[in-house]
Amino acid sequence: MSLKEKLNAEKLPRHIAIIMDGNGRWAKEKGKDRLFGHYNGVESVRNIVEGCAELQIEYLTLYAFSTENWDRPKDEVTGLMELLVKTIRTEVSTLNKNNIRLHVIGNIDLLPENAQKELNEACEETKSNTGLNLIMALSYSSRWEIVNAVKNIGKEIKNGKIEPNEITDEVFKQHLCTAGFPDPELMIRTSGEYRISNFLLYQLAYSELYFTETLWPDFRKENLYKALLDYQTRERRFGKTSEQL
Ligand code: IPE
Ligand code: IPE
Ligand code: MG
Numbered sequence: 001m002s003l004k005e006k007l008n009a010e011k012l013p014r015h016i017a018i019i020m021d022g023n024g025r026w027a028k029e030k031g032k033d034r035l036f037g038h039y040n041g042v043e044s045v046r047n048i049v050e051g052c053a054e055l056q057i058e059y060l061t062l063y064a065f066s067t068e069n070w071d072r073p074k075d076e077v078t079g080l081m082e083l084l085v086k087t088i089r090t091e092v093s094t095l096n097k098n099n100i101r102l103h104v105i106g107n108i109d110l111l112p113e114n115a116q117k118e119l120n121e122a123c124e125e126t127k128s129n130t131g132l133n134l135i136m137a138l139s140y141s142s143r144w145e146i147v148n149a150v151k152n153i154g155k156e157i158k159n160g161k162i163e164p165n166e167i168t169d170e171v172f173k174q175h176l177c178t179a180g181f182p183d184p185e186l187m188i189r190t191s192g193e194y195r196i197s198n199f200l201l202y203q204l205a206y207s208e209l210y211f212t213e214t215l216w217p218d219f220r221k222e223n224l225y226k227a228l229l230d231y232q233t234r235e236r237r238f239g240k241t242s243e244q245l
Contacts, residue, residue, distance in 0.1 A: 106138045188224075
């Protein structure tokens with residue numbers, strides 16, 4: 001029986017979030033520069049997006065570039081931005097063919113103008129697709145997102161649109177970049193780092209976390225199935241006792 005066949009189709013998450021980490025180390029192991037790792041990481045993105053679409057997962061969020069990543073060496077940042085523009089341009093037709101809708105979360109205003117344009121066009125051109133929602137976190141960090149939400153709620157209070165005591169979990173969520181998306185049930189991080197690195201801090205409150213030593217450019221569908229099989233063994237109690245479930 002293949003790993004895929006072992007999966008319980010009734011117990012798949014609706015939303016998977018992934019911190020795609022380890023491109024630089026993967027390249028270094030091969031004596032190449034960091035950008036070589038990023039180029040190869042794109043193949044993993046294709047493979048995992050396809051894998052999620054095949055499993056009829058509804059949402060996949062990929063952490064591709066953090067607010068803090070802007071502080072990397074200039075050459076790496078420029079190379080990553082060029083890779084981003086090139087990849088979106090070539091992938092839109094595949095997204096449409098596979099009924100995948102692209103969304104972007106993060107401080108997009110900071111991206112180079114051509115990247116913003118490509119992203120906006122790709123989101124627009126895929127907006128009628130009804131299959132997998134592919135959410136790219138770019139120039140994203142959760143503290144930025146949360147502070148931004150607070151600012152916007154503050155403005156709404158000032159304009160008399162909402163009263164402070166009307167702010168609920170639901171209202172707050174509506175002000176995050178992920179408004180309208182369910183919280184991820186599963187968060188995967190590759191490359192053997194055991195941290196969240198400013199990713200979806202609010203949304204991951206009750207997510208199951210899965211860490212693997214595999215570096216992102218080596219992460220393929222089989223690795224995804226392994227993570228999902230592990231997820232399916234977890235008991236999600238949400239604060240209750242086992243007996244109450
Ligand atoms: C993840 O790989 C991709 C980005 C953060 C853009 P890294 O570039 O962080 O690779 P390592 O962690 O240095 O190996
Ligand atoms: C997190 O990886 C960000 C992305 C994968 C885009 P980093 O490599 O930037 O995280 P740290 O610095 O190891 O925490
Ligand atoms: Mg890293």
